[in-house]
Amino acid sequence: MTEQSDSSVKRAREGSGRAKLEEVAQRSGVSTATVSRAFNTPEKVSPETRERIFATARALGWVPNAAGRALASNRTHIAGVIIPTLDNEIFSHQVGAMQSVFAEHGLNLLIACSNYDPELGLQQARAMIERGVEALAMAGETHPAALFDDLDRLALPYVLTYAYRPGAPYAMVGFDNEAAFSRMTRYLIDLGHRRFAVVMQPNVNNDRVQARLRGIEQTLGEAGLSLAPDALIIGKASLDFGIACAAKLAALPADCRPTAIICGNDTLALGVQMGLTRAGFCVPGDFSVTGFDDLELSSRVTPALTTMFVDNKDIGRLAAEQLVHCLTGRIEKPQSRQVDVSLRLRESTAAPSTGRLG
Incomplete structure (x- = not known):
């Protein structure tokens, strides 16, 4: 030089x-x-x-x-995603897949957690908008109307993930939670179960859990069945809570004790299995147990957990692709995409033993 x-x-x-x-x-x-x-x-x-x-x-x-x-360029090349929590691997899988797609198209990703608080989610979304995000993904439908108004007024592309509802007024990339849990319930009924319990994560500000409960209750009703008042237990989606629920259900009198326990996710189901084992009961001999999400551990425990597989990476990829297509002008608005779920039948479910039919 x-x-x-x-x-x-x-x-x-x-x-x-x-x-x-x-x-x-x-x-x-x-x-x-x-x-x-x-x-x-x-x-x-x-x-x-x-x-x-x-x-x-x-x-x-x-x-x-x-x-x-x-x-x-009049662009920030930033996209945003708001998820309920990073404690659950299903959301981290989605975010990882989204980030890969965005990175391929020169977009950076901002991540925020709402802790299942719609107002906090609204604050985070507005903060992202102020920082110039060009597109936004959010989990579920439970968001303040003011947020949808802001996004529509700004013509900011957005998608809702981990849920799907035909005819929704916005783009949704996910699955039908109600139909998925209706299918799980029907499977257990067809095995011969008539007494059920449900262990579920909190349903407040969570449209996905609300839909899951509807699917269970409606399917039971169609079969002339219902949940006993003490058979629906709602609380933190943790192993400890699942263990505590199992102890409570195992202590019920034998003639009203459930033979099938439907859990809102695999973490709860694994906790329930652990708790039943500690109480001296056998899965599936005394209780059939089901989960949801098909975590990596679920097929490796003994007994292996019957659950529903959801491709969370696919949800993240499809959601990000819809936003990218919108930003690049390939489509005018993001479009809904339904993701299939599949029932994984394993060792934790069986027909109730003859002595426990009721």
């Missing part, structure tokens, strides 16, 4: 010691406009030139200024 060019580079760095756009352009042998295009609209730059620019930028430790890119 000549003395004159060294001086130019020094001025370009403006005394900061950090590489500048001008230095990347000079060393790559292109204009500053070409460097900007390589990062903002790479498809407009030849692969050879683009790779030379990227290699130079890496060597110099230079990255584009996000604020400058946003001003120049």
